[in-house]
Amino acid sequence: MTARGFAAFPKVKRRVATTWWGKAWVKALEDTALDTTLLRLGRRYAHAGVVGPITVSPGRLHAQVHDDDTVYSTTVLVPELTEVQWGRFLDRVAEHAGHIAALLDNDMPRDLVAAAEESGVDLLPGIGDLEPGCDCEGWELPCRHAAALAFQVGWLLDADPFVLLLLKGKPEQELLDALKQRVAGPVGTRTPVVVSRDVAGQLPAKPGLPATTPVVLAVEPPPGYDAAELTALMEIAAKRARALLRSGTLDE
Numbered sequence: 001m002t003a004r005g006f007a008a009f010p011k012v013k014r015r016v017a018t019t020w021w022g023k024a025w026v027k028a029l030e031d032t033a034l035d036t037t038l039l040r041l042g043r044r045y046a047h048a049g050v051v052g053p054i055t056v057s058p059g060r061l062h063a064q065v066h067d068d069d070t071v072y073s074t075t076v077l078v079p080e081l082t083e084v085q086w087g088r089f090l091d092r093v094a095e096h097a098g099h100i101a102a103l104l105d106n107d108m109p110r111d112l113v114a115a116a117e118e119s120g121v122d123l124l125p126g127i128g129d130l131e132p133g134c135d136c137e138g139w140e141l142p143c144r145h146a147a148a149l150a151f152q153v154g155w156l157l158d159a160d161p162f163v164l165l166l167l168k169g170k171p172e173q174e175l176l177d178a179l180k181q182r183v184a185g186p187v188g189t190r191t192p193v194v195v196s197r198d199v200a201g202q203l204p205a206k207p208g209l210p211a212t213t214p215v216v217l218a219v220e221p222p223p224g225y226d227a228a229e230l231t232a233l234m235e236i237a238a239k240r241a242r243a244l245l246r247s248g249t250l251d252e
Helices: 020-032 036-048 083-094 097-104 110-118 144-159 162-167 172-184 227-247
Strands: 004-006 054-057 060-067 070-077 131-134 214-216
Touching (some): 020 036, 054 144, 054 162, 083 097, 083 172, 144 162
Antiparallel strands (some): 004 054, 054 060, 060 070, 070 131
16 A cells, blocks of 8 residues: 555644654745745644645645635645665665664654765755645645645654655555565575564554564574574664663663
């Protein structure tokens, strides 16, 4: 499946992006905006609950926005990564088990994004990367409807960084399959080790997936380790990666 649908957000008094990558998304919106007054109005629309269900697909966001008695079809387009860029990014992720664990735990490591940028892969949008569109009469970029949609997508990114990766061109399962192939090595030479989302309670299930759905990884244990030892090491890596990302210190 190459698209994901998200239920409409209810009316809220105030809500902002809280993760560093969600804030980076909002900053790209703000830096691109030609009219700060409309941007503030878009934020009010986001809080007012007038944005309908959001559809996220590669390179495209879409929602219907209710404004008085009119419903507008609103989109935001995002540049997708090329297959070459995806290869570079996946190579970076596969180099560190902690990066895989962090993504599955709904974290986007800063050093992963920085390493990707060094390889010519921009995961987060910059000035001009968000291309809003709407069938309203407004000519501003973005109009209040597209701004409302973009603000709410910042909230989606807070909860699940795979939303950003889908926008850049790859659905979650396709990414995980590609990572499994990279980590597994040549077929027929490895001992399978399956890591589930709930490995030792370290990686909680995402909504819509059973807690025991296997996602990664089939790998050949390094010399001197058996499968059980490798699984234990990965559990430790997941715990230490989460501690470092959340507090800046390793939980010994």
